[in-house]
Amino acid sequence: MISKNKAKFIISLQRKKVRDEEGLFVIEGDKLIREFLAAKIPVNTLVAKAEFLSSLHADLTRSVNEIEEISYEELKHISTLKTPHNALAIIPIPEREINTSEALKQLCVALDFVQDPGNLGTIIRAAGWFGIKNIVCSDDCVDVYNPKVIQASMGALIHVSVFYYDLKKLLADAAAIKVPVFGTVLE
DSSP states (O other): OOOOOOOOOOOOSSSSHHHHHTTTEEESSSHHHHHHHHTTTEEEEEOOOOHHHSSSOGGGGEEEEEEOOOOOHHHHHHSSSSSSSSSEEEEEEOOEEEEOHHHTTTTTEOOSSOOOOOHHHHHHHHHHHOOOOOOEEESOOOOTTTHHHHHHHHTGGOOOOEEEEEHHHHHHHHHTOOOOOOOOOOO
8 A cells, every 4th residue: 555645756756846856757557667677777666556566577676676566546546647557666867968979979869849748759769669869859848757758658768868958059069070960840
C-alpha cells in the first residue's frame, strides 16, 4: 500500500516545476518499465501490482532503490493515464550538457517551438528508429519529461538524448565547422 505522501509526490511530478526541482520524472506501462530496467537505467521507485512485480526477473530489479506493491485502484489514483497499466516508476533525470562539436559529428535533429507533447514524443521515437542519437530543442519546446512525451516516445528516450539549447548558437557552431544544415517548415 502506498502512503498518501508518496501518492501526492508522484502526482506532483506531473508538473514541470516539480520535475525540475526534484530531478525526477515518471514513466508508466509494463513494456516501458521493462525496457528501462533492461537498459539498467537507475530507478528511484517502482510501484506496481503484485502480478507485475512477480513477473520481473531478479536481475531487472537490481537498479531499483525502492519497490512498492500497490492495488489497481491506487495505481489509477496516481496515474496520468485513463486506463493505467500495471506499473509506474520514478526515474532520475539524467544530467546532460550538450557538447555541440560532438553532437554535430553525426546526424542531429534541431526542433524549434514544438509545443505538442505527442508530437515531440513521436519525433523522439522516429529519431530512435533511424539511429539519430541527439535532438536539440529550443527553450520554448515542450518539456521532454512531460508524461505525454514519455508515453509517445515509447522507450526511445533510452537511446536518444534530448537537449535544450539556443538554436542560433547551434547553427553558428554548425556553420563554423562546415556542417551542412537542412531546414523544413510547415509552409
